[in-house]
Amino acid sequence: MxxxxxxxxxxxxxxxxxxxxxxxxxxxxxxxxxxxxxxxxxxxxxxxxxxxxxxxxxxxxxxxxxxxxxxxxxxxxxxxxxxxxxxxxxxxxxxxxxxxxxxxxxxxxxxxxxxxxxxxxxxxxxxxxxxxxxxxxxxxxxxxxxxxxGNALMLMVQDNLRVGLLTDHIPVNEVAKQLSETLIIQKIETIRKSLIQDFGINKPKIAVLGLNPHAGDNGVIGKEDEQIIKPTIKKIFDKGTLVYGPFAADGFFGSNQYEKYDAVIASYHDQGLIPFKTLSFGKGVNYTAGLNKIRTxxxxxxxxxxxxxxxxxxxxxxxxxxxxxxxxxxxxxxxxxxxxxxxxxxxxxxxxxx
Incomplete structure (x- = not known):
């Protein structure tokens, strides 16, 4: 109705x-x-x-x-x-x-x-x-x-800036342990569906931030980006979802790369929320994507x-x-x-x- x-x-x-x-x-x-x-x-x-x-x-x-x-x-x-x-x-x-x-x-x-x-x-x-x-x-x-x-996902929204999280309210020393192919696939699919049905974007483009500094520098600074995040993104991309990364988080927002994408997925809470709150000027909204009901x-x-x-x-x-x-x-x-x-x-x- x-x-x-x-x-x-x-x-x-x-x-x-x-x-x-x-x-x-x-x-x-x-x-x-x-x-x-x-x-x-x-x-x-x-x-x-x-x-x-x-x-x-x-x-x-x-x-x-x-x-x-x-x-x-x-x-x-x-x-x-x-x-x-x-x-x-x-x-x-x-x-x-x-x-x-x-x-x-x-x-x-x-x-x-x-x-x-x-x-x-x-x-x-x-x-x-x-x-x-x-x-x-x-x-x-x-x-x-x-x-x-459904599967809840924290999605911060301000106009066309949308930042989602792979993990949210967990200690930083638990983040790497939580990352898995299953989790990444689930979260990216949740954001993809939300962008389509909740924001009217038919072919959304999604960016994924790396976990480690410089997205691991090809395994020199941590193995998670090279061994978990990158191959999972390729697997999802090959099935038709426009997902890219992992990007080095430090320069991604400062260089305005985020403007090229309909959503950005950060690996952990502060990695996503610090730049989001800096850019949203007190007008940001926390949206719980992925559920059958709407909560902001x-x-x-x-x-x-x-x-x-x-x-x-x-x-x-x-x-x-x-x-x-x-x-x-x-x-x-x-x-x-x-x-x-x-x-x-x-x-x-x-x-x-x-």
């Missing part, structure tokens, strides 16, 4: 209430034009968010609801996931507040699975205070990978140091909302064309296929 823009329901998990998440959420939807793009549903508690509103003198009008069938378009809906009061202390790492962050996230994920919301945008959590006997995941992505169909988030954390001070930049969160909506529409169009291939129209050469 094709939905009108304002009827796309964007579920929002509130994240750590002592961080900047609630501030960037409220600031995003203070602009009434956002309510013409979608219908937001914040999974939290309307009394708690009303207190946050007062702190920032927000003009957002909150509509408290107890069930998702009470959602009203044109309003900022707040689903009461809990009833009891929560003591908020901006900038403080609090295990109790962490539990409420997970209550919000788990409830929002359940609604996403059941199709009661169309997309999910997650505000930042603190990876330390969310841990419990019930929730033993490093973060959002790992839980979503368990709960939703801003590219920053709880930022305790500025929480409660009315200093948070909400642009990354707003971009996360925009991207979730764009991908929702792109997937619907892709599915419609897949069902009715005769509806494909002649299009000019894609701007992304350089």
């Amino acid at each position: 094709v939905k009108n823009a304002e009827n796309i329901i964007v579920g929002i998990s509130i994240g750590d209430l002592n961080g900047i998440g609630s501030e960037v959420v409220l600031k995003t939807f203070e602009d009434a034009r956002m309510l013409e793009l979608c219908t937001p549903v914040i999974f939290a508690n309307v009394k708690a968010l009303s207190l946050v509103k007062k702190t920032f003198e927000s003009t957002s009008l909150l509509h408290g609801i107890d069930r998702l069938d009470q959602v009203i378009s044109g309003k900022i809906n707040v689903l009461n996931v809990w009833r009891e009061g929560v003591d908020l202390n901006f900038g403080v790492n609090d295990d109790i507040v962490g539990k409420y962050a997970i209550k919000s996230f788990v409830a929002a994920t359940k609604a996403l699975k059941e199709g009661l919301i169309d997309v999910l945008v997650t505000a930042p959590i603190n990876k330390y205070n969310i841990q419990s006997e019930e929730f033993k995941f490093p973060g959002h992505t790992d839980y979503l990978d368990q709960e939703l169909e 988030s801003p590219d920053h954390g709880t930022a305790y140091e500025i929480a409660g001070k009315n200093k948070a930049d909400y642009n990354s969160f707003k971009e996360a909302v925009y991207l979730a909506i764009d991908i929702f529409n792109s997937r619907n169009e892709y599915e419609e064309i897949s069902r009715n291939p005769m509806k494909i129209k002649e299009k000019p050469e894609e701007k992304n296929n350089r």
